[in-house]
Amino acid sequence: MKEKKLVALTFDDGPSSECTPRLLDILKKENVKATFFLVGKNIKENEDIVIRMKNEGHLIGNHTYSHIKLDECNISSAVGEINKTNEIIKSITGEDVKYIRPPYGAYSDKLLSHVNMTPVLWSIDPDDWATTDTAYVVKSVVYKVKNGDIILLHDIYDSSVEAALEIIDRLSSKGFVFVTVDQLMLD
Numbered sequence: 001m002k003e004k005k006l007v008a009l010t011f012d013d014g015p016s017s018e019c020t021p022r023l024l025d026i027l028k029k030e031n032v033k034a035t036f037f038l039v040g041k042n043i044k045e046n047e048d049i050v051i052r053m054k055n056e057g058h059l060i061g062n063h064t065y066s067h068i069k070l071d072e073c074n075i076s077s078a079v080g081e082i083n084k085t086n087e088i089i090k091s092i093t094g095e096d097v098k099y100i101r102p103p104y105g106a107y108s109d110k111l112l113s114h115v116n117m118t119p120v121l122w123s124i125d126p127d128d129w130a131t132t133d134t135a136y137v138v139k140s141v142v143y144k145v146k147n148g149d150i151i152l153l154h155d156i157y158d159s160s161v162e163a164a165l166e167i168i169d170r171l172s173s174k175g176f177v178f179v180t181v182d183q184l185m186l187d
């Protein structure tokens, strides 16, 4: 039996009216489902993008309201940042938000005991935010990817959208199947 090769593409910091619709077009064309961790304050005036994410089968998660370091503020501010974003997303999609990607991967167990959410970190970080060199980002992912990896990208840069397209092409041809993070966690 052929070895299963699953991988999750995750996109942080959006939605971006400049970049996210184009990424969604690519994902639709390639029939790839991804996971988006949204910054609450970026949702205003981009509600249509969030509706598209849901309608097109992507998983929507929380990336706080204003992209704060959750371990550097008090618990009530941190919980407020998380709940506000959950409420905004739910008001658009009608669904509870279950997954959170803490900005910078920073959170505490104490904070988690105050919110009923599952933190999702990542296993491959090509630092796409720090470069416009698409080829570098693609290589950083493709050379080390393995079954079960969670790839971190940001849908607020054109170069990251370009890289995502190339990553999808390269990994598809290697037999990888793209899933949302909830599917990876069940596996």
Ligand code: NI
Binding pocket: 012, 013, 063, 067, 103, 104
């Ligand atoms: Ni972020």
